[in-house]
Amino acid sequence: MNLTLLKAELQKVWSRPIFELTLGLVFLISLNSTSTLFEIATQSDLQSKFSTLVAESFVNIMSFQMLPLVLFCGLIVSLSFARDYEQGQMQTLLSLPVSRASLFAVKFAAVVIPLALVSWGVTVFVVLLNFSTAANNLVVIQSAAWALPITFLAVMFYAGLAVVISLALKRTIPSVLTTLITGFFVSFVTTLRVEVIGDIANYLVFTPYKAPTVALGRVLGMRYPEAGYENALPAWGFLVLIVFYALLLLVPAYLYFTRKFEVKE
């Protein structure tokens, strides 16, 4: 990957107020998601339930962060790909002696890496706020270590989706709107219960929206109801599933960009 170009793209994509807004919103939502847990934790026998509480805390924060992540991912990817196309920056970059593969990787990484790091960093920070006495505890470190790649994979799926939309529409506003609407729709669908949509609701744990949090819960040893579909796959099965989702749209988007993409306007 071209680090010089990556640095320039990072500065451009995360210029004010995008970074501040992302960080602020993710932080607020993360704090909000842990308040109940904090009360329970303080009233319970902290040591005996520590592992479970930490795991639940990570999963809970990640679950709450999913919607803002989806929305910001769509917004920032659209700004990076569609706006660049519209304003002529894409043709300027594609006219330089930089390979298309490298340019795609840079533009993708410039969105995914900071977004995943913000999400993960805020999660770890909030967990540490909750369990401030346990900063060196192995459970927290282990949970944080698992949360990092899983967050990356989750963000990669939504970034891939947003890239596909941006490359197809090639217009900033329609791309932003389509990715936001898609994000809201995906989020809404996963809130549907068995009472509303029947048994299908149980399968929602396998969707790209839910699978990362279930994967994290499973690898951290969280217990789900015996009959729950969360137990239908082993922990590594969920990990494979989210790796598959991460690549599902990214690979076609990459192949299209490097082999077929044209700057027609």
Next chain:
Amino acid sequence: MTEFTEVLGEFENLVKRFNTTEALSGLSFKIYKGINGLIGPNGAGKTTTIKLSLGLIKADAGRAEVFGFDCWKESLQIRRKIGVLYEKVAYYDHLTGLEHLKLIAKLKGIPDPAAESRKVLRLVELEEEAYSRKVKGYSAGMRQRLGLAHALLGDPELVILDEPSSNLDPLGRARVIEVVNKLKKEEGFSFLISSHILPELERVCEHVVLMHKGKAIREGRLEQLLAEVAPQAFTIKAEPAEPLIELLEAEECVKEVRLDGDVLFAVVTDAEAFKKRLPVLVSKAEASLEEVKVAGRDLESLFKVAVTGG
């Protein structure tokens, strides 16, 4: 005078369609070492040709090679040897002019990016105080000059300028032309300049390609092409013009007549016969002849003649 022997690029029977519109319909021409002009009205296919030469779009049919490399499959090799300034100038606006050029110089693999960036900024005569100003604060003229500097980084073997002065006022245009002329003479750069503003190209181009509806309708040394035009085109001022147009159109020696404002532009096949017939036709049309001139030896006349197939 430049001898057009060294071919830098070659395009043969290029076809490119965008949905139902055919942007290029069998375009063939060559780019030579020196200053090449790509001339044509808006929609002639000039920008499409430039994008195609850099591998930004793929031809539906035909052969496109620059420096012997296929423009789509080996565009990276081509882009290493080319500098380009597009009509739509878009850069990293959050950087200063100097920072932007240093970034591009690094991407081009230039050993001393800072020194090279300062060199090209001096070449395009951008004021030194602008070096440290963010690009988003630049005027249209400054952006255009920064764009030219961007295109010149690393002494490219060919510099492509797509409508380099379309966003500029007359002074700005003249300045761009001056800079191009100077760079050709003093630095030996080769250019491919596309424009629909013909007088400006006339001042710099040595080899021109006239494009119309996605095809090259004329190609050659500018002087040579201009020499062919003069006896073939006339401008006529007559009052009223309409009856005369009808009569001229019926004449065998007249290929085409067009009314440009209040001036008739006639392309003829036999200038001597036309000169003899014109007074007769004027009197037949009961018009008064105010002025007859052989059309100027300029690109505009050349283009008008070429479009009519003269």
